[in-house]
Amino acid sequence: MTIALILFMSLIQTERIMFYYNTLLLFRVYFWVSVILICICTFLLIRIFIKGQSIFPILFHKFRSLHIPKVAKYIIVFIMTGNLVAIVLGKAWYPFYDVGMFRWSTPYQDSDKMVYQPKYYYWQNGQYKILDLRKEGSFILSDHFGWGYTDEFMFAATYRNRGEKKNFEFLSALMKERGVDTLWVGVHSVNFETHDVIFNPDICNAVKINQAANLYYGPIYIPDYQVNRCHEN
Numbered sequence: 001m002t003i004a005l006i007l008f009m010s011l012i013q014t015e016r017i018m019f020y021y022n023t024l025l026l027f028r029v030y031f032w033v034s035v036i037l038i039c040i041c042t043f044l045l046i047r048i049f050i051k052g053q054s055i056f057p058i059l060f061h062k063f064r065s066l067h068i069p070k071v072a073k074y075i076i077v078f079i080m081t082g083n084l085v086a087i088v089l090g091k092a093w094y095p096f097y098d099v100g101m102f103r104w105s106t107p108y109q110d111s112d113k114m115v116y117q118p119k120y121y122y123w124q125n126g127q128y129k130i131l132d133l134r135k136e137g138s139f140i141l142s143d144h145f146g147w148g149y150t151d152e153f154m155f156a157a158t159y160r161n162r163g164e165k166k167n168f169e170f171l172s173a174l175m176k177e178r179g180v181d182t183l184w185v186g187v188h189s190v191n192f193e194t195h196d197v198i199f200n201p202d203i204c205n206a207v208k209i210n211q212a213a214n215l216y217y218g219p220i221y222i223p224d225y226q227v228n229r230c231h232e233n
Contacts, residue, residue, distance in 0.1 A: 004041030
């Protein structure tokens with residue numbers, strides 16, 4: 001029954017079905033294979049009903065025996081029937097099969113091909129190391145924090161609370177316990193046109209990007225010593 005219903009819905013929801021039938025050989029093959037399978041499934045379903053082996057009479061009897069008002073039963077049947085018809089026809093008819101989030105299309109926007117993400121980093125043995133907080137929420141992927149720092153905390157520290165000074169101070173204190181004295185802010189950039197992914201440790205560039213770029217979740221907190229270093233230069 002499920003196979004027959006899916007094939008039936010696929011056919012009746014196909015717009016300009018006769019156009020495709022008359023112009024595409026592959027669609028004609030699909031059409032007749034679907035019709036044959038629908039007929040076979042329908043025939044088998046009728047045989048099951050005749051032999052009394054169908055589960056639907058049992059479900060119908062149990063539904064009728066429910067100790068709820070008849071009005072409620074009528075409403076349930078009406079809603080289920082309306083939803084079934086709407087799904088079969090592929091039509092979003094309120095209140096049946098209505099998906100509000102797809103009711104209006106989102107206007108097209110030609111977004112910037114460059115996306116910037118300021119991140120904290122530190123220097124170790126003459127090389128910069130990115131403090132990737134999204135990794136730190138996982139014990140397996142974590143480089144520093146491990147147990148005790150959940151993914152929810154690291155998500156908030158990376159995005160929603162990244163502009164808070166106390167968030168930076170907390171992370172800085174944790175890193176000092178692990179031998180990292182100074183955290184800086186650099187910029188991770190992705191070019192969706194060339195697919196280049198680059199991390200720029202230039203602290204002054206980070207200050208500029210943090211102030212000027214359109215950043216998701218807003219700017220990150222940049223410590224005063226980094227801002228003062230840029231002003232000195």
